[in-house]
Amino acid sequence: MNAGSADVAELSKLMRRGARALNEQFDEDTHLNEVIPKPWGYEYRAYVDEFFDFWALHIDAPHGTSMHVHARKLTYLICLGGQGVTSGLAKEVPVREGTILRIAPGAFHGTRNIGDEPLELIEVEVPRNKFDLMRLKDDYNRAGTAYEAKSLEEPEHSMQKVAAFPNAHMRRQTPDGKFRFELRTGMDIFCRRRSEDIFYVPLCVSGVVYLDVEVLTGQEGDKRRPQTDKQYLCISKNF
Template sequence: MDPGRADIAKLHRLLQDGARAFNEQFDEDAHLNDVIPKPWGYEYRAFVDDFFDLWALHIEPGAGTSVHVHPRKLTYLICLGGVGVTTGLGRADIPVRAGTILRIGAGAFHGTRNTGTEPLELIEVEVPRNKFDLIRLRDDYNRAGTAYETTALEEPRHPMRKVPAYPNTKMRAQTPDGRFRFDLRTGMDIFYRPSDKDIFHIPLHISGVIARDVEILTGNRDDNRRPQTDKQYLCISRNH
């Protein structure tokens, strides 16, 4: 999904009416490292450094996010499990299911709804990092026009922890429900030691931030793309 004339016109009107996209204060907004309750479920950070920000979304059946926009950042929406649809302005619904990778350009309005009977589990890959780069257009829970949440719930079992070898980096070992885990691995390790439990491999390289193009690999054996051996990847895998 890339922004079109309708997206730009709607964003221009919202900004004229006083809407604002704020900026995250990296060392001050500590609540972003806990679980953020949502009226549609909850979300939480899986990985963060100065440029990449990865969030896991748990959307309950029949519920959905607001239709919103990130004016500054590129987003990839990848699906771990469940089924749903992502909608935009004047676009046909895009089906979302396990294995889906959807690129959403900066400035493109979008919203995702769970159309199944089980939770919809998603990962948002956001570059560059700025959680408050958000303007809500429409919402089922009266949040249109509001800023990002300021409250959180502590997750004591699998908290965000610093990664000693990488400055300004934190990550979570696994999801709160224990179904999926997160690991840092080199491309060489992924290539020579593939795992049937791997779902996605996300390259954490500054080239993806500069080019606004993050080549996310899947653990599917039909994916013939090779990981780059000199890059570091965040690997998402099934825990069982």
């Protein structure tokens, strides 16, 4: 999903009305490491470092996110389970387990749950900046507002420091226990693909610089090979 002239026009209107794309203060905005309640469900960080930011979204039926834009960061929307639809200003894309959707900087988008079960998503955001957000339309009267300032502490599933990666933090699993997160080398994935694995996301600076992150799947039909010298965040079902 790429930005076009309609996205630029709507972004310009938002800015003229006073909307701002703010900047996250890494050492101060610590509430972002807790669960963020939303009118459509909740979201929380799964992994974060200096460049990458992974957010897990739990969208209850029949709710949906706002129509919003990230003016400066690239987003990959990957689906762990459920059924939904992601809408831009000009088109809609169906979303179900295994879907990978690239959303370019400046492209307005919103996602709605159209199934009966919760829609479980991961947003891979690069470069890291949770406050790079402007809301155009919203079912919950949040149009034009900034990102939420309130959070819920989950001490049993809190973010933990990653010893091998300076300034990196991650969760070991989702609060509901359905999915788990692991750091694995490309060599390990190449030699040991597992049936419970859903996605592998490379944590390499080249993906940030070139705005191109090659998200691999655990599906049998995905014949792409991981780069053996890279580190990946592996997202798996927790059997």
